[in-house]
Amino acid sequence: MDNLDFINSVVTVFGIFAAICGLVLLFAKEPLSCALGLLGVLIFTAGIYAIIGEHFIATIQLVVYAGAIMVLFIFSIMLFNVKHDRESFNWKSPLFLFTSVVTAAVFVLLGRTILQYFDTPVIESQKGIFTREMVTDLGGNSQVLAHSLFTQHFVSFEAISLALLIALVGAVVLAKRKLN
């Protein structure tokens, strides 16, 4: 039980930090500060995944999201030299106030649904077999996930690798300078 309390408090602290980094992404003026805010969100999310025991997803999040995709973003910020066109957005304009009210309404509705319907008996009856102890007995999170990935979902796995290859070729073709 003490362990569960520790996990709860770590998840709460990481969640607060991730929310602060998300606010940095929304309000920062320089694109590089926005990129650092997104990086903070991704890293703290990976921390939450790791502390609740989903180690494989945490590693994938760090390597692919916080590694590869962030390098791509920072590289393109450098490439486009966006210092010249800084944001000149008016934070008190009616457009911003209206959209923030709409987004706050979306958030309040989502949160109300979550808090109202979370511990209903319908969800309790849907629980699967992969509890924490069961996953440890089966050889850890990565082994359980890999077994599911290469038996039950192997067609999706192959299809997604093909999609990634097509996206790679498409990105090269799109970014290539036209030959005259």
Next chain:
Amino acid sequence: METTIQMLAAFLFALGLLTVIVRRNTIIILMGIEMMLNAANLSLVGFSHYLAQINGQVQVFFIITIAAAESAIGLSILVNLYRNFTSIKTDNAVTLKG
């Protein structure tokens, strides 16, 4: 803990949505899309952990792959946008405006 994770996912999704709507820099719009995808991932992993199932995490694995492909395609579209308008702000790409 479970409700904390779900509320955080909802909050990050709302922030990403607001970023996509109000910012005018195309790179930052792409970052907002990434944050919305990340919030969906967080929600899926939270429910997968809560329900003691593995399918949500397999889904998150696929979503991360698709997000990588999407950001590569999006940034190469940005290269073309910059080549045509010498700027990546959406205010300058107004060719279709009537």
